Amino acid sequence: MDTLSKGALSTTWLMETDELARELEAPDLVVVDASWHMPAEERDAYQEYLAEHIPGAVFFDIDEIADSNSPLPHMLPSPEKFSSRMRAMGIGDGARVVVYDSGALFGAARVWWTFRVMGVEDVFVLNGGLPKWKAEGRPLEDGPPPVRTARHFTARRHAELVRDASDVLGIVKDGSAQIVDARSPERFAGSAPEPREGLRSGHIPGSRNLPYKTLLNEDGTLKSPDEIQAVFKAAGIDVAKPVVTSCGSGVSASVLALALALIGNRRTAVYDGSWTEWGGNADLPIETGESR
Secondary structure (H helix, E strand, O other): OOOOOOOOOOOOOEEOHHHHHHHOOOOOEEEEEOOOOOHHHOOOHHHHHHHOEOOOOEEOOOOOOOOOOOOOOOOOOOHHHHHHHHHHHOOOOOOEEEEEOOOOOHHHHHHHHHHHHOOOOOEEEEOOHHHHHHHOOOOOEOOOOOOOOOOOOOOOOOHHHEEOHHHHHHHHHHOOOEEEEOOOHHHHHOOOOOOOOOOOOOEOOOOEEOOHHHHEOOOOOEOOHHHHHHHHHHOOOOOOOOEEEEOOOOOOHHHHHHHHHHOOOOOOEEEOOHHHHHOOOOOOOOEOOOOO
16 A cells, blocks of 8 residues: 555545635635536536536636547646646646535546646545535535636646556556446446447456445545445455556546545556547457456
């Protein structure tokens, strides 16, 4: 287990709603709305942000702050593009970033992971997100993002937190890491069609299935560290060994990466292309059925 990074294992990278409420006016704090929805949901995350968001929050567009040259959806941007977007959003070096979304943490977790890939460690996910904030009757505002002064931002890409198809194929062959898939059991087994057209059904050979929602409580908060440990153990995953997480397009896989980081596996990598890449490439092997 990686213990090189700073911070207490059970608290780093999560912020509770009451903590954010106390810190909301802190000059070094930037709140980021990372809401994102599957295309089939036909919801517009930015329009929802305009209707209501946590006061002072800026909007992070997962589909725009991405590699526009990739045929795959919302792949990681280059460090140069990320730095440019952060400067324009008023997020500079030394800022503390708190990320939330309007759903089940996966948009927030994806952006948390993106910041970490780009070298930012002072980034936190709001536990329970906007639903919990609203349920507690905390303040909201509407309208466009606040105009923030442009700040200098330097991205330093941490390549060890990302895997591509060739990396994952190597893992399939040599077993050097555990591959954990955050999709539903039906999609993992290949008994349900993929939401994106043109993809094969099934999973990466040798991977384990752990649907990301099994890590969440009913109110959308993450389970306790002990409960997280138990969920991974029940899925046949040794949390002390290297893990690569995957899903449909690299979003909900980040919930698994966040949960593993909270219990000490801080170098968990996300397969950015995930099943959209793997399932769309007939040259890559697949399996169907339950985890072996």
